Amino acid sequence: MVDIASRVWNHKWKIDPIVRSLIDTDFYKLLMCQSIFRNKPDTQVTFSLINRSTHVPLAKLIDEGELREQLDHVRSLSLSRGESTWLRGNTFYGKRQMFRPDFMEWFEGLRLPPYHLERKGDQYELTFEGKWHEVMLWEIPALAILMELRGRAVLDTMGKFELQVLYARAMTRVWEKIETLREIPNLSIADFGTRRRHSYLWQDWCVQAMSEGLGGAFTGTSNCKIAMSREVEAIGTNAHELPMVYAALAPDDAALAKAPYDVLQDWHEEHEGNLRIILPDTYGTKGFLENAPDWLAGWTGIRVDSGDPATAANTAIEWWKSRGEDPRKKRVIFSDGLDVEKIKTLHGDFAGKVNVSFGWGTLLTNDFRKLVPDDALAPFSLVCKAVSANGKPTVKLSDNPRKAMGPADEIARYKRVFGVGDQVAEEVVV
Amino acid sequence: MVDIASRVWNHKWKIDPIVRSLIDTDFYKLLMCQSIFRNKPDTQVTFSLINRSTHVPLAKLIDEGELREQLDHVRSLSLSRGESTWLRGNTFYGKRQMFRPDFMEWFEGLRLPPYHLERKGDQYELTFEGKWHEVMLWEIPALAILMELRGRAVLDTMGKFELQVLYARAMTRVWEKIETLREIPNLSIADFGTRRRHSYLWQDWCVQAMSEGLGGAFTGTSNCKIAMSREVEAIGTNAHELPMVYAALAPDDAALAKAPYDVLQDWHEEHEGNLRIILPDTYGTKGFLENAPDWLAGWTGIRVDSGDPATAANTAIEWWKSRGEDPRKKRVIFSDGLDVEKIKTLHGDFAGKVNVSFGWGTLLTNDFRKLVPDDALAPFSLVCKAVSANGKPTVKLSDNPRKAMGPADEIARYKRVFGVGDQVAEEVVV
CATH class of the missing domain: 3.20.140.10 (nicotinate phosphoribosyltransferase)
Structure with missing residues (x-):
C-alpha cells in the first residue's frame, strides 16, 4: 500500500x-x-x-x-x-x-x-x-x-538501478572493512566522520553496520543526532579551535606560549576521566609535551591528529614515562586519515603499550573512491576553520606542515615561540 | 510516516x-x-x-x-x-x-x-x-x-546489515555482468531464470536492472507476472516435455521416430514467426535435423539447450545450408548454463553467421555463489519433469548424457530408434 x-x-x-x-x-x-x-x-x-x-x-x-x-x-x-x-x-x-x-x-x-x-x-x-x-x-x-x-x-544524471548498484558497491566496501576490523582483538573504534560524510543517511547506515558488525568494539559516533536515534554513545572531546583562538587572543609572546595550557586548564576544571584527552599537535606535539605542566601528565590520554601517527604515539609514551606515568594506563586515540590498513598497523604496533582507540572519519563515511567515472565522488580535503579572533588572525602549525594555516609572518612567530623545528610533510588524505 | x-x-x-x-x-x-x-x-x-x-x-x-x-x-x-x-x-x-x-x-x-x-x-x-x-x-x-x-x-540466521550487504554483493555482481554485456554490439538477451531463481523479488530486480542497463538489447523475460508488471516482453516458445510425452504415447518404434515431428506439426499449425523455434536435442540434435521434414527448415530458428553449444549451432547452420536456407536469416537461441563469458564467446563466434539470442537462466537470477559460508546459497541442479504419460515412462536423451533421464531399457531403445551414437558428457552447471 x-x-x-x-x-x-x-x-x-x-x-x-x-x-x-x-x-x-x-x-x-x-x-x-x-x-x-x-x-x-x-x-x-x-x-x-x-x-x-x-x-x-x-x-x-x-x-x-x-x-x-x-x-x-x-x-x-x-x-x-x-x-x-x-x-x-x-x-x-x-x-x-x-x-x-x-x-x-x-x-x-x-x-x-x-x-x-x-x-x-x-x-x-x-x-x-x-x-x-x-x-x-x-x-x-x-x-x-x-x-x-x-x-x-x-x-x-544516474539511473535508478545504477544508483542502487553504486550504493551496493559502497555498502560492500564498508562491510569488507568491518570484516577486516572484526579480526582485530580488543579493538575500540568510533565514527568521527560527520563533517565530510557522503550524506546523513549514509553515515547513519555506516553507524548501524558498524554496530551490527563490530558489536562492543564499536564504541559510538561523534554525531549527536545519530547517537540519539540509534542509541549509541556520543563520542568526542575537543579540537584545535580552542588553542587556536586562545593563542590568537594572547597579547604577547609569553601569553602565547601559555595559551595552549590555559585551554586545558579551563577544560580540566570542567571535565574528568575519558574527557581529559590532550590534543597536543596544534603547535607541535613534541614541544607541547616537553613544556607541559605536570598535572597534564595525569590526564587520561592523547589524540593523534596529524604527522606520523606512530611517531606522535611514541613521543607521548616517552613523555608519560618521563613524568612517572604508566603508559599502559593511558589512552591514545588515532584520528587522522584512517583507513583499515592503517588501523590494523597502528593497533598491532601499540596494543599492549597503551590503550588504543580509533576515531575513524572520512574513509568510513565517504569512501566512494573509484565508484564513478573521473572519481567524481571521491572525498576531498574541505575544512572550515576559525581564521580570526577579536580581529587577530589564528594560526595552526600541526605536526604536518601541509596542514599549517595562518599568515606567513604569524606562522614564523608561532614556530619561534613554540620552538618548532623541521617537520616532515605528510600527504593530507582527506 | x-x-x-x-x-x-x-x-x-x-x-x-x-x-x-x-x-x-x-x-x-x-x-x-x-x-x-x-x-x-x-x-x-x-x-x-x-x-x-x-x-x-x-x-x-x-x-x-x-x-x-x-x-x-x-x-x-x-x-x-x-x-x-x-x-x-x-x-x-x-x-x-x-x-x-x-x-x-x-x-x-x-x-x-x-x-x-x-x-x-x-x-x-x-x-x-x-x-x-x-x-x-x-x-x-x-x-x-x-x-x-x-x-x-x-x-x-543472518543479521539485518549482513543481509543487506549480501544483497549489495549480489546486485553488484549482476550489474558487473550487465556492464560486460553492454560492450557486446547487437546483443539480444532475455531472462529465462524463473524456475531456479533466488526469489521472486530478486528476479524482479534482475529484470529491471537488465532493462535499465541494457536498454533494447534486453528483449524480455520468460516470467509472465514480471513481464506484465514491468511492461516488458514475455519470452519463450516450447520445451522438452512436448516431445517427451508425445514420444511416450507412441505405440511402436515407427510412431516413436515420428513423434518429435508430430509435436512440431501441431505447433506449426498454431504458431508462426519467432514462435517457430526448434528445440532439437530431446533425442539428439544431429539425427533429429537429418531426418527432419523439409517444412521444418523453413522455421525461424533453433534453441540450443544441451551439449556443446558451438557444436549444436554449427550442426544447425550446416543443416540449413543443406536444405537451401540462408543461416544469416535464421535465429539461434542459446539457453543452457549461460554466464557472461560463455555469452561473450558464443556471440563472438556466431554473430554474423546467424541471428544470435540468449535465454539467460539461473546464473542471472540466482548467482549467489560464494557469497555465504559453505557456498550454501549456490544454485543447484533441480528439475521437475514429466516422468510418465498414460502409464508409460518418458525418456529424454539430450545432447549431454548427464542430462539423460528415463528407465535404462527405454533409454537404450530410444537411442536405437533415434540413431544416437556416442555423446560427449558436459558438466551440468545448473
Whole structure:
C-alpha cells in the first residue's frame, strides 16, 4: 500500500534538506561550545571554509541558489524538545547533566547567525562572523552541506538501478572493512566522520553496520543526532579551535606560549576521566609535551591528529614515562586519515603499550573512491576553520606542515615561540 | 510516516508466500498448456521433482510443514481479473489474442491439482499426477518454492546489515555482468531464470536492472507476472516435455521416430514467426535435423539447450545450408548454463553467421555463489519433469548424457530408434 499522506508530505518540501537538526553535528562541538559559552562568551570569531583540494571546482559543481537554500534551512532550525531532553538527560562518558542548565537554556533559544557567501572563481568564499560559541556551530553543517551537494550534482544524471548498484558497491566496501576490523582483538573504534560524510543517511547506515558488525568494539559516533536515534554513545572531546583562538587572543609572546595550557586548564576544571584527552599537535606535539605542566601528565590520554601517527604515539609514551606515568594506563586515540590498513598497523604496533582507540572519519563515511567515472565522488580535503579572533588572525602549525594555516609572518612567530623545528610533510588524505 | 494499515496487513499473513500468482511462471508453459489443451486434453501425466545435486539434502534444509504451506498456497491461487485481461489483450510476439477464448475460459476456472509429497531420506519425493495441461503448470512454482525455501533456511540466521550487504554483493555482481554485456554490439538477451531463481523479488530486480542497463538489447523475460508488471516482453516458445510425452504415447518404434515431428506439426499449425523455434536435442540434435521434414527448415530458428553449444549451432547452420536456407536469416537461441563469458564467446563466434539470442537462466537470477559460508546459497541442479504419460515412462536423451533421464531399457531403445551414437558428457552447471 502506498502511504498517500507520506507521499504528499514529501512533495511539499521545497528542498531536500541536508542538515535537519542542530544536533546533526559532532559531540565535541557541543562540549567546546559550552566551554566557550562559560569561559570566552564575548570573543568575536570568524570561521571560514577552506577547500584544500583546489582541483575540485565547488562553484562549478554546486549551484549557488541551492547552496543558499541549504544554508538558509540550517538557519531555520532550532533545538527540538526531544533533542533538548536527550542532551539534558542522557549519560555522556558516564556522566549525567554534562550540559549545564544555563547552557541548555541558551542553546534552546539559539538560531545560527548569518553567513556570508560569495563566488570567487571556481570556489566559494563562505564565512561566518560573530560570537565564537555561535559561529563555531556552523562548521560541521557547512562542511556536510557542501560535501553532499557536490555528491548530489554527480548522482543527478544516474539511473535508478545504477544508483542502487553504486550504493551496493559502497555498502560492500564498508562491510569488507568491518570484516577486516572484526579480526582485530580488543579493538575500540568510533565514527568521527560527520563533517565530510557522503550524506546523513549514509553515515547513519555506516553507524548501524558498524554496530551490527563490530558489536562492543564499536564504541559510538561523534554525531549527536545519530547517537540519539540509534542509541549509541556520543563520542568526542575537543579540537584545535580552542588553542587556536586562545593563542590568537594572547597579547604577547609569553601569553602565547601559555595559551595552549590555559585551554586545558579551563577544560580540566570542567571535565574528568575519558574527557581529559590532550590534543597536543596544534603547535607541535613534541614541544607541547616537553613544556607541559605536570598535572597534564595525569590526564587520561592523547589524540593523534596529524604527522606520523606512530611517531606522535611514541613521543607521548616517552613523555608519560618521563613524568612517572604508566603508559599502559593511558589512552591514545588515532584520528587522522584512517583507513583499515592503517588501523590494523597502528593497533598491532601499540596494543599492549597503551590503550588504543580509533576515531575513524572520512574513509568510513565517504569512501566512494573509484565508484564513478573521473572519481567524481571521491572525498576531498574541505575544512572550515576559525581564521580570526577579536580581529587577530589564528594560526595552526600541526605536526604536518601541509596542514599549517595562518599568515606567513604569524606562522614564523608561532614556530619561534613554540620552538618548532623541521617537520616532515605528510600527504593530507582527506 | 509508518503506514499502519500495511504493517497490520503484513502481520496477518500466516506465511510469506513464495508464489503469489498463477502467471508467476514461464511464458512457454502457457503456450504449451494451450497446445496440449487443444491437442492432447486427455493425456494423464506425472511430473516429478528430481534433485540432480544429491549433495544438497533438501529434506534436512526445508521443513516439510513449511513446504506444504507453500504448495497449498499455490493451490489456493486462481487467475486474477487483471492477469486474465493481460493474457487476453496483450501482444505476444507481435500477435494479439495469442490465447484463444476457450483456453482462457478454462484457465480462468483453474486451480492446480493436488500434489504428493513424501520425505525419502534427505530428499523429498514430490509428484503431480493428472491431466497433462493441469499438472504441467506445477513445474515452475514447485521448483521456485524449493529453491527459495532452501535460500530462506540459509538466510534465517543472518543479521539485518549482513543481509543487506549480501544483497549489495549480489546486485553488484549482476550489474558487473550487465556492464560486460553492454560492450557486446547487437546483443539480444532475455531472462529465462524463473524456475531456479533466488526469489521472486530478486528476479524482479534482475529484470529491471537488465532493462535499465541494457536498454533494447534486453528483449524480455520468460516470467509472465514480471513481464506484465514491468511492461516488458514475455519470452519463450516450447520445451522438452512436448516431445517427451508425445514420444511416450507412441505405440511402436515407427510412431516413436515420428513423434518429435508430430509435436512440431501441431505447433506449426498454431504458431508462426519467432514462435517457430526448434528445440532439437530431446533425442539428439544431429539425427533429429537429418531426418527432419523439409517444412521444418523453413522455421525461424533453433534453441540450443544441451551439449556443446558451438557444436549444436554449427550442426544447425550446416543443416540449413543443406536444405537451401540462408543461416544469416535464421535465429539461434542459446539457453543452457549461460554466464557472461560463455555469452561473450558464443556471440563472438556466431554473430554474423546467424541471428544470435540468449535465454539467460539461473546464473542471472540466482548467482549467489560464494557469497555465504559453505557456498550454501549456490544454485543447484533441480528439475521437475514429466516422468510418465498414460502409464508409460518418458525418456529424454539430450545432447549431454548427464542430462539423460528415463528407465535404462527405454533409454537404450530410444537411442536405437533415434540413431544416437556416442555423446560427449558436459558438466551440468545448473
